[in-house]
Amino acid sequence: MNITVERQMSNGQVIDGVLKINGKKVCDTAENAETAINAGTYNIYIPYCKQYDRRMPMPEIEGGNLTKAEECCLCEKLEYMCQNANLPSYCPMLKPGCGAYNRTDGSILLGEYLAPGCLKHPQKHFNGVYDRIRKAIGRGKDCTLTIVDM
Numbered sequence: 001m002n003i004t005v006e007r008q009m010s011n012g013q014v015i016d017g018v019l020k021i022n023g024k025k026v027c028d029t030a031e032n033a034e035t036a037i038n039a040g041t042y043n044i045y046i047p048y049c050k051q052y053d054r055r056m057p058m059p060e061i062e063g064g065n066l067t068k069a070e071e072c073c074l075c076e077k078l079e080y081m082c083q084n085a086n087l088p089s090y091c092p093m094l095k096p097g098c099g100a101y102n103r104t105d106g107s108i109l110l111g112e113y114l115a116p117g118c119l120k121h122p123q124k125h126f127n128g129v130y131d132r133i134r135k136a137i138g139r140g141k142d143c144t145l146t147i148v149d150m
Contacts, residue, residue: 001021001022001132001133001136001141001142001143001144002021002022002144002146003019003020003021003044003129003133003143003144003145003146004019004020004021004023004145004146004147004148005017005018005019005020005029005108005145005146005147005148006018006020006148007029007031007036007039007147007148007149007150008150009116009150010033010150011033011116011117012033013032013033013034013101013117014030014031014032014033014100014101014116014117015030015031015032015033015036015100016028016029016030016113016116016117017029017030017031019110019129021129021132026125026128026129027110027111027112027125027128027129028110028111028112028113028119028125029108029109029110029119030097030099030100030109030111030113030117030118030119031100031103031107031108031109032100032101032102032103032104032106032107032117034104035090035092035103035104035105035106036106036108037059037061037092037106037108037147038147039147039148039149040146040147041144041145041146041147042059042060042061042144042145042146042147043059043060043142043143043144043145044057044058044059044060044094044133044137044143044144044145045057045058045060045137045143046058046130046133046134046137047072048072049072049091049093050072050075050077051075051077051078051081051085051087051088052081052095053081055134056093056094056095056130057093057094057129057130057133058091058092058093058094059092059093059145061092074089075087075088075089075091076088076089083095083096083097083098083122083123084097084098084099086102086103086104086105087105087107089105090104090105090106091105091106092105092106092107092108093106093107093108094108094110094126094129094130094133094145095107095108095109095110095126096109096110096111096122096123096125096126097109097110097111097119097122098111098118098119098120098122099117099118099119100117100118101117109122110122110125110126110129111124111125111126112125
């Protein structure tokens with residue numbers, strides 16, 4: 001399964017785009033322009049995130065000295081966590097959220113476009129994308145994320 005994020009517009013602070021699965025639009029996206037991951041193709045896996053207390057879809061990014069599991073062990077648990085909370089370390093993943101302006105964790109937020117960097121109904125769209133990723137990986141299929149710049 002191939003997930004594509006087509007970045008469509010930027011105001012210098014946030015990047016808005018469209019998420020497509022196998023060429024069909026599923027939802028809109030928002031990212032912080034300063035911490036957005038580079039355009040390219042990444043494998044997606046779904047590790048357990050102690051912040052969200054669940055498995056979360058994440059692009060596999062090369063580089064760094066630590067494995068993702070080691071980085072997650074070092075991630076300090078937040079006292080209060082909600083879908084709009086900024087994670088304590090850089091951890092790009094597909095996730096629900098309403099706004100990208102103060103997100104410095106590399107998030108790719110999913111939802112319906114409302115205004116630059118702002119989304120509505122994020123949980124509904126995240127759940128649909130997550131279920132498709134989980135089922136594809138569970139069936140042994142490759143799942144990739146391709147990010148295309150404007």
